[in-house]
Amino acid sequence: MDHSFMNSFRIYSKISLFISSLLLVVVLTGSDSSTNIQTTPMDLNKSSVSNIPYSIRSSMSFAPHKAEIEKQLGKADITRRMKGYSYEIRNVSDGSHIFIMYMSSSYVSDIWRLTHLLSLDSFSKITIGESTVSDVKKIDLYFMKFNYSDQQKVATSEHKLDDDGVMIISYTHSNNTWIVNSIEHTKQDPSAFVAQLLPEDKEMLMEDF
DSSP states (O other), X not given: OOHHHHHHHHHXXXXXXXXXXXXXXXXXXXXXXXXXOOSSOBOOOTTSOOBOOHHHHTTOSOOOBHHHHHHHHOXXXXXXXXXXXXXXXXXXXXXXXXXXXXXXXXXXXXXXXXXXXXXXGGGTTOOTTTOBHHHHHHHOTTBOOEEEETTTTEEEEEEEBTTSOEEEEEEEEETTEEEEEEEEEESSOTTOTGGGSOHHHHHHTTTTO
16 A cells, blocks of 8 residues: 555544544533633543644644534633634633634634643743653643654644744654654744634733743
């Protein structure tokens, strides 16, 4: 069988498995009201939601509809309706927040979990060629290291920043360990995650940090 086909198949399988898990465990809520208050944060395991890098998410051909999301977990804590898009916020019992962005068609465009927006200084101790994926996890608990293929031994992760940008980290696999291979600070997040938030919602992610 063609080698490139096998690589593509492996990538598709990983994406499909992740989306299936997301739908069953963490796919978040829809709402018809402008704001909904839920007194008890949903109790999710910290490993239940991981943040898919934009380069991977933007190539996916599948996206759940808002109605499917609501069937899974009910109504959101907060729903915001904007021009051309909407988003929801669900508060989690560990203090994190899960955001779901919807296109005007009500299909999911982005899902992101975080306690707060990170700063450039957050990554000051990450050293290319020395730091490991475990070091990155200490900075961003909910990141997803996406392994492109078993043969290439490369992976990537993405981290939202408080300057509206994004940190993209690449890894290589050596001696059974994922080592940081490169760090890229993109001043403009291609997903425009932070730029789409209302000031009060962004402020919530800046508190105490």
